[in-house]
Amino acid sequence: MNDPIALELRKALDGPWQQVRQDFRDQIEPDMLLGTPGESIEAQRDRVTSQLVRLASLGHGRVGFPEAYGGTYDYGASCALFEMQGYGDLSLLVKLGVQFGLFGGAVSRLGTERHHDEVLTDIMDAKILGSFAMTEIGHGSNVQRLETTITFDPETNELVVNSPTPSSVKTYIGNAAKDARMAVVFGQLLTPANNEFVGHGVHAVLMDVRDESGKVVDGVTIEDNGVKGGLPGVDNGTFAFDNVRIPRSALLNKFADIDDEGNYQSDIENENARFFTTIGTLVRGRICVGGGAASAAKKGLAIALRYGARRRQFEAPGHDQEIVVLDYLAHQRKLFPRLAKAYALSFAQNAITESLQELHGDTRADGDAPAKEDIRELETRAAGLKAISTWHAVDALQAAREACGGAGFISENQLTQARADVDVFATFEGDNTVLLQLVAKGLLTEYKEMFGDLAMAELAGLVTKQVAEGLVERTAGRAGIQRLRDIAKGRGHESAMDDSGWHLSMFEQRADHALETVGKRLRRANKENGFELFNDAQDHVLFAARAHIDRCILEDALESMEQMPDGEAKDLMAQVLSLYALSSIEDDKAWFLEHGRLNTVRSRAVTSAVNDLCKELRPHVHTLVDGMGIPEELITAPIATGEQTTSYA
């Protein structure tokens, strides 16, 4: 690619882990990451497993693990690499995520030296494949209520893993049906005391589920989840445990342990706090899932945009040939605002990756614990960004498919499988709706209250405007966007439609007002009316959460744009981000009108401005597609490469 503007755009989007991304582009070949449409499920699973092993041999598994065990990169790099892997087959992406992120990550972050010594290097090298067995038939979102039991037996110094009910069976577990030798299994830890068992909440153990020959361990029953709506190359399955005995040392004991006398020990006394600390350690998974989905969306948009710029249909007076479909406003409207959002989300993804690196990365000295508020904010943003990014991916791939018509429905054009695969990204690593509630909960509650023994509806009663504003303000201290904001203030109400400062102000008003009013609504909650009061406001709560995340995304994007050198690329980026901001304002026009933030004249002007921006960006479409930095080798769709005829000469 020789377009200097596109190269500058790419550099901006590549962000701090540019080298990881470029190494990936230089290194990969299509057969390392792509499949062939129509393979049988067995063939897809085998292909994905061997691609996983091959990528591991290239070091992809070592990124993000401690150097002491052969890890080679920092923690943030593992997220950037995952984004790049998202341009390939998403079955492979999920398989990589299960092996190195969920399974490997849980062993690494919840386990201690005894576990690391035993398996970490083999995990990185994909010599031991494993599962992350959290979800059960009865509980996906409400993990605190898992039913699997992990009971300590002091007689034998063992833990007994059991599935006491049909609904306690682990399900949808990646790697389970075919590949997993081991699994990190979550369940309620029980220890005996005074002739009864005391529960300590959800803990995890590392255990074998198959032996080296692949035979399932005694007491474990594994079933195949069978055909799914996507991700055919991932061997999801179920685990049922019939009082399986494992050594006490199998407990992943970073935050809690059972000592030699059989006593439960933890530095975190509150069970709720321990649970959230345990879960919080796994925040990288959410960040990666959002990033991977966003990559799939980018590739889909790239394919639809390239095809749209070639495909012609319908004649018009004064035009010799039929009109290029991307010249139609409706087609532009289908694709450009989603492209703009893809750009904005890239910056937000970079920002959260940096934040993860700063708070969880191995560069941080051990004694230098991050502030709880920072951890909480990271978790809140990870939850929200995951929801927004994965829904964006579903939506963008759908729009891309429709924009390509019948050709879009043919699998070799690389839209349908990605669309089907990305669907469940809205569900796994946290159901999106539940995640947005978590965001609201995070915003509405002081960090310390999070670990109290209170349900959400009660927590809401504790909200104060101060807390909410305090949280919001923390995100707003950056130089670039401060400058944009200051410029806008000087202009007053008659800001131009492309004024980033005005966009920021609109996004802030939406987020602040929504949060403040939802806080007021919920302040009356108590134990009796809590659920009903909260439930009646649930749409309002979700809106406030979304508004907050949208604001964070715009701030991250504008801050990154401001750091670009002045010139054509930056100007083009400013237009793209204007389109992102104005499209979002347009989507919520009714809210802005209802709350007096837009009058009807200006409200209509927003729509005109979106149309104008679509037209202005049209000539730059190839630059904008190239600017996303998708490895060209992975775009094989004939409609995008030009191999497929689109109309007569």
Place this chain on the structure above:
Amino acid sequence: MNDPIALELRKALDGPWQQVRQDFRDQIEPDMLLGTPGESIEAQRDRVTSQLVRLASLGHGRVGFPEAYGGTYDYGASCALFEMQGYGDLSLLVKLGVQFGLFGGAVSRLGTERHHDEVLTDIMDAKILGSFAMTEIGHGSNVQRLETTITFDPETNELVVNSPTPSSVKTYIGNAAKDARMAVVFGQLLTPANNEFVGHGVHAVLMDVRDESGKVVDGVTIEDNGVKGGLPGVDNGTFAFDNVRIPRSALLNKFADIDDEGNYQSDIENENARFFTTIGTLVRGRICVGGGAASAAKKGLAIALRYGARRRQFEAPGHDQEIVVLDYLAHQRKLFPRLAKAYALSFAQNAITESLQELHGDTRADGDAPAKEDIRELETRAAGLKAISTWHAVDALQAAREACGGAGFISENQLTQARADVDVFATFEGDNTVLLQLVAKGLLTEYKEMFGDLAMAELAGLVTKQVAEGLVERTAGRAGIQRLRDIAKGRGHESAMDDSGWHLSMFEQRADHALETVGKRLRRANKENGFELFNDAQDHVLFAARAHIDRCILEDALESMEQMPDGEAKDLMAQVLSLYALSSIEDDKAWFLEHGRLNTVRSRAVTSAVNDLCKELRPHVHTLVDGMGIPEELITAPIATGEQTTSYA
């Protein structure tokens, strides 16, 4: 089912073809209409073909064909039957549609006795399977520009079918890859005159593509379209023709013929008019596609609602068990407005089916030609309703899948395959965006202008407010909704939120104003600025089209509701249709605010009213699901039947 309210709802939704629907419910068994997830493509194709043959043996192929050839039912009944078939596997539905609707329908409606005598009975009995070969690589939406040529050779009294360019190859043709013995092939008809060839526009021929042994005919090349994003049981493929010679009599000569002297003859002189008459004859396909998609949506919603009413997740203070997920407002909001739309669309589908029967049905005496305006209106509404219904299906199935979480992603729960299949319904039988433009074109243009040799942008210049209003008024003469309207007028601006007359008025205002203003915008169009002017207004044009169809849907629904006997079922239906109407108003809140049709207080009240209705409908969920009249045998999803555990006892 014994719920008397549900039975009354079902009766209302069943409408005029109640008997066809009930016969279907009584007759069918799961293995006649369902597949098994995970079958290979070959197995699915074989299964679908044999299910097609079996349904033909039960007379499903005879519905809608003339009695003279063994047809048994009326034309409208074939649409109602297609809706019912939409509760089964959608690959089978499409296969049925290709065979009996597109292929059989084209032979029946575009051909004459010589063709009917030859093949019609065999088509009905599925003894001759066939394709409808219209779409080409280069042209899907713009069928007038097809490149396939059908050239008359007077020397041999033959027609020569040819694919002159790579982009002229027929593609995505159902039945082509495996089953089709014959095909109706569309192409440019050319006849010689004065040493050159004269083109007469797009015509169709009936020709063999395979012999009885299945061998492809000489000069025809067939390829398999391969793996698609859905509809795996449909053998889509390509046809390329290398100067294939067929007898002159193969021309489907209902509207045009070549006489024994080799002269082209048609009663419709204008080529454009001939084209639209030809295409218009096939309007049933669009009606059926919309109806079939809507059925798939109903089934998906039924599954999600039944599961949502059982599944529990998250505790709340004052509740012993975890909360049933359908008790959450966010979950209700995901499913209830879509359920309400499914109800409303059912009535609109019945209305358009009645209109088709009246205008195209065999009950009409031959001399009694329907008015051109009525035909035009039918085609406009068919186009619009197809777009709205198929997008609704994509959206509703997506929402249903997400509402069922991980379980929704497991194929045995019947959501994922339907979601994947229905995707392309938004594209075939007319791309939805293009169809909405057709609606606008229909509204903006007098019928006779449609057949002028003018492009859309020029046509738009001809609009007059009178024409537009005339067209709109024709839909508004019915007693039931007139009564609702009159009652509302008495109340003035302070109508209650559940006032159907107010809903009607809001839908009318949206439709009328949008159309009027788009007409004004386009009035300045001429040959020079036509395309640009039109293109800049394209979003406005599409909005006007959608607003018109939404209005038609509400009118049809309320009219049908008004005909229900007074009582609980009717009251419940009124609530359902209120929810439909208010959700639609809520979706377009910004428009109503911008245009002074809602003030900000009332605008917020709309959202509250939607929330209230969700809560009010919650206790009736099983009645509303049963009321849709989906054959229970076809709902096999374990999460819906209760076979799957959802949480511990």
